[in-house]
Amino acid sequence: MKQYTHIRIMATAALAMSIGLIPLSSALALPQSAASAPDASQTSNERDQPSDGIIVTLTDKAEREILSLLGETDVNAIDTLSIDDAKGDRAVNDGGNGGDNSDSSDAAAIELLDSSSAYRELEDAGMEVTQQVATTGGDIALEVQPADGVSDQEALEAALELDSVKSAQPNYVYNLIEPVADEPLATAASPAMVTLATDGDAGAAETAEAATDGLPNDPWASISNPDEAPNQYYLYSSHFTEAWNMVKTNKTVTVAVLDSGVELDHSDLKDNLLTPLAWDSYYDQALTGTGDYVGHGTHVAGIIAGVANNRSGIAGGSYNAKILPVKVFSDSATRPQSNTTALISAYKYILTLVNSTAVEDLHVINLSLGYYGSDSNDRLLQRTIRDARDNYRIATVCAAGNGNKVDTAYTENIYPADFEECIAVTALTATGSNVVFSDYNKAKDISAPGASIWSTYTRETTLGDVNYGKYTRLTGTSMASPMVSAACALLFAERPNATVDQVCDALYTTAEPVVDAENDRTQTSGSHGALNIAAALVELDAAVEKPLSFTDVAKGDWFYDAVMGAANRKIMNGYPTGDFRPNKALTREQAAVVLYNYLGEGDTSSPRAPHTDVLDDYYTPAVNWAVAKGYMKGYGDTNVFGVGQPLTRQELAGIFANIVASKEDLQNIDASVLQGMTDYRDSSDWAVPALAWCVTNGVINGKGQADGTRQLQPKASCSRAEMAGIMMNSIGQGLI
Template identity: 50%
Template sequence: MKQIKRASLAFVLAVVLATGLVPAGALTALAEPANTPAETSQDSSTSSGEITATTGGVCQAAEEPSADTSASEPATDGILVIPSTDSWLRSGDMAEHQLEQAGLRVTDRMETSDGVILAAEPTEGQTDEEAAAAAQALPGIEAAQPNYIYSLIDGVEEPAPADAATPEATASPISPTSDTSTASPLATPRANDPFAQTSSPATNPNQYWLYNATLTDAWNSATTDGSVTVAILDSGVRANHEDLSANVLRNVAYDAFYDKPLNFNDANQGDLNGHGTHVAGIIAGVANNGIGIAGGSFNANIVPIKVTNDTDSRATTQSLLMGYNYMLSLVKSGKCPNIRVVNMSLGGYGSDIRDSLLGSTITRARNEFGIVTVCAGGNGDNVTPYTDPSYPSDFAACVSVTALEPDGTNIVWSDYNQYKDISAPGRSIWSTYIRQNTFANGPYASLSGTSMASPLVAGAFALLFAAVPDATVDEACEAVYATARAINDPVNDRRQTSGSHGAIDVAAAVNYLEAHHVKHFADVHEADWFYDTVNYATSNGIMNGYAGTNLFGPNDVMTREQAAAVLYNYLGNGAIAPAAPQTDINQADWYARPVNWAIATGYMNGYDSRTFGVGDSLTREQVACIIANVTGNSTTQANPAKFNALPDHNATSDWARTCVTWAVDKGVINGVNQPDGTRLLNPGGTATRAEMAAVIKNAILSGLL
């Protein structure tokens, strides 16, 4: 398959099948702006001449900063087009024909697991915007947009002091200069890595950021150890690095820009730029191997996905879509099912950016696959911060990260606006690098910027998902935001102008998530009528899923011993009752204590003195009578109006009529909705586990239990 020649490529057409990258209906202009923070970089070989990413990430010598905090307009590399359903069915053939008929020359065609990507050139003298408009006007075209150019947000390389300590430096405590730096002077990380033993930012090399962000404390509650995988969309990763190789999944590494496996065997060994290698170390430098650094995730696996070209390290919407499509294929195929985090330390400024294709794909990864995308928030021009929105960090579906000094104050040139979400240490971050003997400390370097703060947060999310594997992205974000510490910065106070919730406190976030997590079951979905009911029952410890599985069994029958356990969980308070006389009760089984208790309290009875009915299902009217027994209302007369209004109320057994009438009157049982819109009591029908959860919830919220 041909590689796209970027010198001649004018625009790209993405043809996506019905199960493709982005649902066609989602391709509307995004309401929020998007930006790509332009992190400045200063190569160690130059004494001056800071470099800053400008339009679309083209690097130019920095000019004198002005008071203006706006960034330049975005650059584009053609357009992206999604054909409508008719063209999907033809795998892009019709779209290709239509484009050529309109004078737009198709130059390449790439097959993906979800559809086709076509590359084409506008007609002579036609701009990308004009080509997009022309494509949009063609029959069967769902949407057209520019193919935006994005740049790596380069980290500022900082030479170590002349008297910098060796990697074996003795740990020394952080001296907080604000109330946002809370690392303990006595804190000792679980990792034996030399850099991680040094908590002082004044001693080089160090990993003060592990302490400032309370990662060392979080490791006492959770470590990732391969249970979570982070996809790094960047310049690649030097996979043979001594402090990375054990955590890099080489067999699934991918070059999305050139649509081929990532090459670890050439001269650059997987990363020509070095940016991706530095990011990778912050997330997943091998912890506890006695070498160099310890990544914040404590040994997450990483999938390197190179999204930049080999000439100026720029990415495009197309290469990012290819990267996401590939990543999601790894999840869907089961090759890498535990990808939960993406890090993108790249972006592009411009108030006119409306990258709906990229934004919708990121949203799909979040909503359908439970993958959070963490992005660098931008470095302005390395002197003055920008307040323009940026892509991809400022998409609503992304976590946008700003950078902090070691004392917890804002790095002055770190971008800020209402779309930022969280802040993390970003000054002088030591991590893995591509060059040997960098600053006499081996293949490591100290860089600054939001490109460094972002992977710190990405590693924190990996820890959160390791601690609570079935947590949703929303839950993990809530934990991070709710526990963030206030940033005390009188000089650059941005509390009223930045959307950042504050400085990340990873240990507090892990504790918060563990305490507030709602159990999520594979067979309980948000669209189900019982979703909130099951969550209520499980979060309050009233019911549980099946042991050793991620299943609740909402439509399974409710057995008699399960009903006893439900009552015991809510009312038993750990009581131990004498063994019941019924011989079908196995006193060594899990249900023995709740069944003994239920019989002793009179809340439930056996069929006779010898049989309780272990394993037998309960009917809905039996459940109503059990609740009536528990509340002391088994003989209470109630208003029969609601009961009589149910069409099948006369099907209720005579012995259960009083209890069922009471239960319906009090809202404990409300009937079952039918497909034709009617509601039936179904008194003799088998009660399901979801229905039992609803009955208990109704009784509690009504004040009856």
């Protein structure tokens, strides 16, 4: 039975909460010793994790009733409700972070929901609703606890008989995939290295300066020898140091670490953390205080994004990706656990951030948890991960499992790693062989170093006579997984428009063979081989066209969407110098080219335009086409087209009217629509019908002025940015 309840609030307004909550308890020792590891003789069923009640998904009819009671029309608009908390009987959680977070609005909502047919049916069947969750699939799911003496399986079978229930499944319990602490080191670090690691002494910068090939100046990143201590051999064996010559993430990609939390003020992490958005999905509150009760998530985050080039400690493989810490585990001192509802809540929180543009570049989620099972029954979580992958281009990277953490690997499936939608990562030693207890089966995907990995930590490490500061070295697939997450961050930094499938193809195609005569798994493991991020970048470059960018077009510019939309459709191009020149006047022949690019479909059958200034040049097929179609003419009765002359805004209106409007449209147009523009009288008489038609149809909206008015500016030159906007407006309106 549950020992606590928790509120999962998904409203965007709640996402930025970051101060004023009770700090987390002091850190506990991690990891457990080998003596506490699972017995290698256990069967798969004996290792299956229990469930924490059940989750029922409601029928469409039941959903509509609940939405009606809550006054909503969209499932995604509802906040998740903690039923017990709203009733005022919140229990103190097992990590010591008790406190009353009850909300009167929740209580009012519960009073309404108690009258719904779904709640009444479940109550009559002896089941208590403890959570209401809006899933990423657009369903309402209820977390339900059976009555005392009733098993979760019995409750599940009973729930499936109810009219309001569409489907039901266990609320699976997930265990942290705990690493193994290495034995004390035989070789101690030099005093200079330890000083730099513990306090980032800039005075010793000369000792830590980058050696060659653009390496960061972090002291441990310069040590490739795994026998030295401390070191970052994995940056070399997985070719991160080579990859950094091609791309550095530098905060262009965000990785969400769903783990035990992350120490928010760690000196070698905090500059890369999205601290205001850090969230505790298990206890439903902003992640504050130390941020990590266990230490595991802090170690994982460092492997991904320990601050690079800060002359201190380590450099994460991503070279300064942003980290979104999302805590998904209990604060249990004995064995941190999560469950399906906590994980779905975490994903929903992440997708809410993405949808609200609070985080625009999140493409990777790292998980180090799982349960062993014969099949993949956690359909809700699998569907959630699939939604993130397919609709948000977010890769979920998972630790593949640590067997008995001593000398035996498990070959049965572990979830979520072995879901088809996830990237399952096995662990390698410093010499490239398999870590003996790293799980393997056909569902695994790739391998990465996972033995004796130095990274950030929540507590200081002292080995022998040397204090290494808040760093430690651990072994396990939980260390291998974040290396692949770091690699994915680099790949998305290189090609922001790539899909998860394209990133995976690049990783798998270029993975290097794992040579391990003693533990050869090439025929029994699905791993494509050892990570080679440098080769994967080259592969992705060849497979995915680099997205367009211009040096003078930035997000926030009023024309950004229009210019990028026109450029991506190949309607307009930039200059060889890499700029777009949005404020440059558009010439008449350039206007013909823009229209031809979208409407001309490569037509070269048009006769030569009769104008004397139309020479053989890049624009000639476009001008020939525009003149033959009657879309553009020369100046008056002359035989001059006006090559090189700026196109006025009223001339452009005339061109669009020629393309789309009929004579009847122009004859019957109500020109009074122009009176909303303060300078409408500046328009030439011939242009008034065309301008009125364009304004009526949303092709031209006028230029906003400081006093709040709008102007046509009909005789002003049309800029390249304005042309892009007018084209995209017309396409959006379905006019062309």
